[in-house]
Structure formats: structure tokens, C-alpha cells
Amino acid sequence: MFSQSEENYIKTIYHLAAISDKGISTNAIAKKLETKASSVTDMIKKLSDKKVLVYKKYQGVTLTDFGKRTAANIIRKHRLWEVFLVQKLNFTWDEVHEVAEQLEHIKSPKLIDELDAFLGYPKSDPHGDPIPDKDGNLPQIQKSLLSTLEKSEKGVCVGVNDTSSEFLRFLDKQEIGLGKNIEVLDKEPFDDSFLVKINGKEMTISNKVANNIYIQKS
């Protein structure tokens, strides 16, 4: 059984490992968790003792299979709770993260499986991120950043990269969201912005925004 703090470290390392292919550095973990490198060193020593990860001084860390399964399970809980909050309790997609961050640590063999069933076995969370199954398997959806699309390519919005409240509320304001049809009408070389048509409506989108929207091409 892991403490809340340990679980937050495990989850963070898992997320960082999904991006980089090398060992995850002390500093990267510290930055994500808004803590100090020295605190991270303490914790990764402990997690190494607990066989969650492999650690050699100055070399960064790598999750073991056990560590990966543990992480996937925490993420499964986090995302199922997010679905619950949005679908049953009228939360918006920019409000759920903070609460799910707490709920993901609730320990109960029965709770999560029943919640999963109650929600109808959802495949993804309100941000389009896939929900791991009980064994930690994560269905990978084929998706591309909007910023990588060429002129006249189109598809459906299936996820976001940045899940901050600010960005999500910005998308709401622009009426951009999961399931929306998006077509690239033109790319502006000057500032790398995009002219797009979203559900019939034309608009200009900055490169920064395009870099945080995932599209499933059609």
C-alpha cells in the first residue's frame, strides 16, 4: 500500500516517462510536483527500495513493470472519477482535475470496479484521455496534434495536451471541444497560425493553441 505522496510521485514519473524515452531526471520530477530536487531524491530512494522503480545515482529513474501497473491503476481511478464528476455531478471539464487529484487516492477494492460499471465502462475521460483497464492496459487512440496537420486535412477533436483550467475555458469560449469537426483551411507562415473551420464556423487559431489540440484524422 502506498501513501498519497508516494502515489503522486509514481503517477508523475509515469506521465513523464510517456514523453521521454530516457530515465526521468530528479529535476523533471521536482518541477512537475512543484517540490525540491532534494525531496525527490529522498522519495525515489524509498520507491526504489519498494521495487517501484530502478534508480542509480545521477542517472534518473525508470519505473519497473510493477511501478507501471501501479501508476496505471492510479490514473484509471483519476480518470474514472473525472468521468463521474462531469457526467453525474455537473462538473465542467476544467473543474474536475483538483477533485480527481484527491479521489484517486481512495483505497477500496470494490469502489472503482463498481464506479466503472456505474458509468458504463467509459473508454476515455472528459479530456479525451484513455482510461486504463483493471490490468493497467492503456488503449492507444490514433491522434495527431492539430499543429501537425496540413492545409485541407480534417478530422475530429479527440483530446487536449494542456489540461489547465485556463486553456479549457478558452476552448469553451471558442466553442472548441471533444467531438467537434475540424478542418484546416489554411496555414499562415508568418506566425504559424491556422485558419480552421470548426463545426462549420471559420476561425483563426494560434500555433500555441494548435499545439495543444489532438485530432483524429478522417
Added chain:
Amino acid sequence: MFSQSEENYIKTIYHLAAISDKGISTNAIAKKLETKASSVTDMIKKLSDKKVLVYKKYQGVTLTDFGKRTAANIIRKHRLWEVFLVQKLNFTWDEVHEVAEQLEHIKSPKLIDELDAFLGYPKSDPHGDPIPDKDGNLPQIQKSLLSTLEKSEKGVCVGVNDTSSEFLRFLDKQEIGLGKNIEVLDKEPFDDSFLVKINGKEMTISNKVANNIYIQKS
């Protein structure tokens, strides 16, 4: 904002104060929380500093109005989560306590009110205990211990005193539960047991059991 540990102390003191009318002793708290008296002394000093309770050395403690409101709010969360677990996630009344013990500490302004609405503003939890409103007001139901009823008195089962899994599963086995009609057919002076009719079925009930069932007389 209170820590989980602080919240558990506050809730426990509130429950103890509901029984006794004097100040709550260090030992009573320690016993309920399965901790040591010295730990309790440490904590009540801290809670006294935080204006949750009034403490004079060797005199026991009394919750302030603020402390009572805080306690009622934790209990509100605990009981609403219990309702959720039973009504939505197929938990039985003997399974909910442990999980609710964790869920009651989740901090979210929005979460509990939405949960309350989602559940249809329930008035009591799966054990028949009343759910405090947002201001901490606790509706008091008129109820009597089955053991205090006289021969030929009758009513409806509205609550239990002992909420241990063992007792609740025993009641399930005997098909005794909330909402059941109970009539005292006879009292046996030899062992203070009760001959009762529960939803039409006659059975004998020990004094110990009768001491843990609440009846609303009719």
C-alpha cells in the same frame, strides 16, 4: 482547513458529546480513535488553538459552535457518501463505513452539494442516521431502542446503534432491516429476551440485539 487526522478527532469528539453531557475525556477519545492518551493531549491542544474546542487541563474538552459545525459537515459528507455507495454502487450497509471514512475527507466546495442533489437530498444514511444539512442542522427523528418497548408495543425499524459489519450482517441474516415492522409479542424476564413479530414472522431476539435496534413507535 483541517488535516484528515484533525477531522477524525473533531468527528469523534462530536459523536462522544452526543452521548455524554460532560466534557469529553482524553481517554474516551483515545479509545474511540484507537490511539494513546498522550497523542490525544497533543491534538486537543492544537484543536484548542484553532478554536475548535475548549480545553482546560485535566477537564476534558467541549466543542465550540465552530467545532460543532465543522463536525456536522464531516458527518454530512460521510453519510452522503454512504448513501451513494449503497444506492448507486451496490454496496451493502455493512461495507460502506470503511470507504466513507476515507471519502469524508475529500475537499471540494462543489462536490458534496452536487452529490446531495444527485442522490435526491436524502434525509438519512443506510443505517438510518440523519444527514445534517449544509448549515450543520441535524433533524432529530423520534426513536426508541427496541429494548425499551413494552409487550404489544409496535413500530418501524428506523436505525441501529451498533454499526459493525458483524451486527449488520447478523441483522441481514435474520431479515431485520430499516423499514421493517416490528411488534413486541412478549418479553421473557429470565434473560430479558424479546419475542417479536417482524414483517409477519415470529422470532426471539436477545436483549443485546434489542439494545441495538431503534424503533419509531406507531
Added chain:
DNA sequence: AATAATTTTTAGGCAAGACTAAAAATTATT
């Protein structure tokens, strides 16, 4: 009223998880 038993508090310590400051190792730059 004195003594015994019980309760409560104090004193001192420990583990978890954070921090700062300094040392050591690694990586980048000249």
C-alpha cells in the same frame, strides 16, 4: 485524611515528507 488507583500531562523520540545550504558529480563551454 491518608493512601491507592486511575487519568492526564509532560518529556523525549521516531518516521514521513518537506525544506535550505553545501558538497559532489555530471555536462557544457571555452
Added chain:
DNA sequence: AATAATTTTTAGTCTTGCCTAAAAATTATT
């Protein structure tokens, strides 16, 4: 290759929440 910059670790401290053992206060018993 030597030096500078950066990253990481170590050493030492702090707070929270718990513990044991001993001292102090209260309550019960003779």
C-alpha cells in the same frame, strides 16, 4: 583538457502525528 555551469546528492532541520515512560493531577478507597 581545463574550467564553468548545471544537476543531483548529502547533511542537517522542521512540522505533523504518532509512540513510550515517567511525572503530576485527579478520583476512589480505606
